[in-house]
Amino acid sequence: MKFLFVTRYSSLHALASQIQKEGHEVKYTVLSRTEKEVGDGFVEKIDNWEEYKKWADAIIFDDSDFGDVCERLRKEGHKVVGGTRYSDKLEFDREFGTTEMKAAGLTTIPSWEFQDFDSAIQFIRDNPQRCVVKPSGKAQNDKVLSYVGQEEDGKDVITILERYRKGWGKKIKRFQIQKFVSGVEVAIGAFYNGKKFILPALVNFEHKKMMNNDIGPSTGEMGTSGFWAMDTRLFKETLGKMESRIQGYVGYFDINCIVNARGIYPLEFTPRFGYPTLNLQLEGILSKWGEFMYALAAGHDFPLRTKRGLQIAVVVAVPPFPFSDNETFRKFSEDAPVVFKKPSTEGVYPCEIKLVDGEWLLTGTSGYSMVVTGAGSTMGDARKEAYSRIKNIQVPNMFYRTDIGERWNRDSDLLQTWGLLT
Template structure:
């Protein structure tokens, strides 16, 4: 079959490469100018994806905010993996997302939407408490701007809001403040073919901070762990209640939650591929990816085959990650080689990388270099495989967390105790 990939920030290279290895034809379009070299040498690159849309048996978009385009292409009779206007709004408009959660019968955490910092600061001063600050719109893609309050009187949140007002007032137009709820953070995701979810679902745990023990700036994710399950309370009380509401959406759909002994509290939607969640899926899915992507785009049923046990993915990055600074990347990381001590690339996925004369070289601007995965019947086994693969890699100035998966034993015990995995 023929697959056309359209990506803004070029993080679909590993999936496109996998489908190419399965014997399909692949064309790959990168929209961001700073990422134009990403994927070179791995797959065939094209400049204008619209010129190739009728060539493709399926067109795959990797991100939210392509909803308008995806709906237009579907009206033209083309098969598309990607969002809708509705799914885009679920992610970018946090207040709308919360309203849709309540309409679907999900538990929600009290939250408040603000369009200026003075109003939010006044709110915290008059209603002291522990809050989480989350930008809305496209600013939420910059994960370093999210802040989880640490003090019960909210004084640290006031300080952060004052800094945001001074430094990022033009960047953050709208933001949500959510009451802090303690518990285990866990996400539930599954592939949706336009009318139904294809089970099993992926129960996954994100590690968002840059350094071990969840210290440092938020990065999106530095690593993820997960397992596949078909029938759990976590799915039935979250995605299961949304199945009839997201008709028309095609692709991976994820909902992040806080859970505790009192229940499941959804936090936010991710109606798109996640990173490094996609690499975790590449490790854990046994089905052919080309067949899966085509079935999704065509609205077909599909028997998804996955590994038993647990999977783990570790992000290996270089400066300036998690920030974007072209000068720093150019000085410290541009064209640096990814060296394999032994010629083994299994479980190692290129991200902001190009292939030149058989050598992996870093490109792009962010330093999000490679993701390394592992699997096993226990989390200790999955950690051992993933980190042995990490140790086979050498990149100048590379860094990664060494504790991905360590909190699994505590988190899984709590989820079992609360009856959420059955």
């Protein structure tokens, strides 16, 4: 079959490469000018994807702002993996997402939407409490702007908002203040074929901070651990309640939650491929990806086969990650080689990498260089495999967390105790 991939920031080529290895034809477009070199040498790159839409048996998009394009293509008769206007709004408009959660019968955490910092600061002064700041719209892509309050009276959040007002006032147009709820942070996601979810679902645990023990700036994600499960209570009370509401959407759909002894509290929707979640899925799914993606795009059911046990994915990054600084990237990271001590790339997925004369070189701008995965019957086995693969890699100034998956024993015990995995 023929697959056309359209990506804005280019981390989709690991999936494109996998489908190409299975014997299918692949063409790949990167829309961002600064990421144009990413994926070079791994897959065939094209400039104008619209010229190839009739060529493709399926077109695959990877972000949440292609909904209107995907709907147009579907009306033209194309088979598409990608969003809808509705799914785009679920992610970018936090207030709308919360409203839809309530309408679907999900239990939500109290939250308040603001369009200016002064009003939010006054609100916390009038209602002192521990809370979380979450930008809405495109600004939420800068994960370093999300802030989890530490003080019960909210004074640290007021300080953060005052600094955001000075430094980010033009970028953050809308944001949400959410009441802090303690518990285990866990996400539940599954692939949706336009009509229903394809099980099993992926129960996954994100590690968002830059350093071990959740210290440092938020990065989006430094690693993920997870496992596949069927019709659990966690699925029924989250994705299951959204199943009839997202019809038309095609692709991976994830809900991040806080859970505790009192219940399940959804935090946000991610209606798209996630990173490094996609790499975790590449490690954990046994089915042929080309057949699976085509079945999703065509609206077919599919007998998805996945590994038993557990999988982890570890982000290996270089400066300036998690910040954006083109000069720092050029100075410390651009065109740096990736050296493999032994000639094996199994479980190593290139992200902002290009292939030149058989050599992996760093490119792009962010320093999000690669993701390394592992799997095993226990979390210890999965961790051992992933970190042994990392030890085979040498990149100047590379860094990564060494504790991905370590909190599994505690988190899994709590989820079992609360009856969420049955």
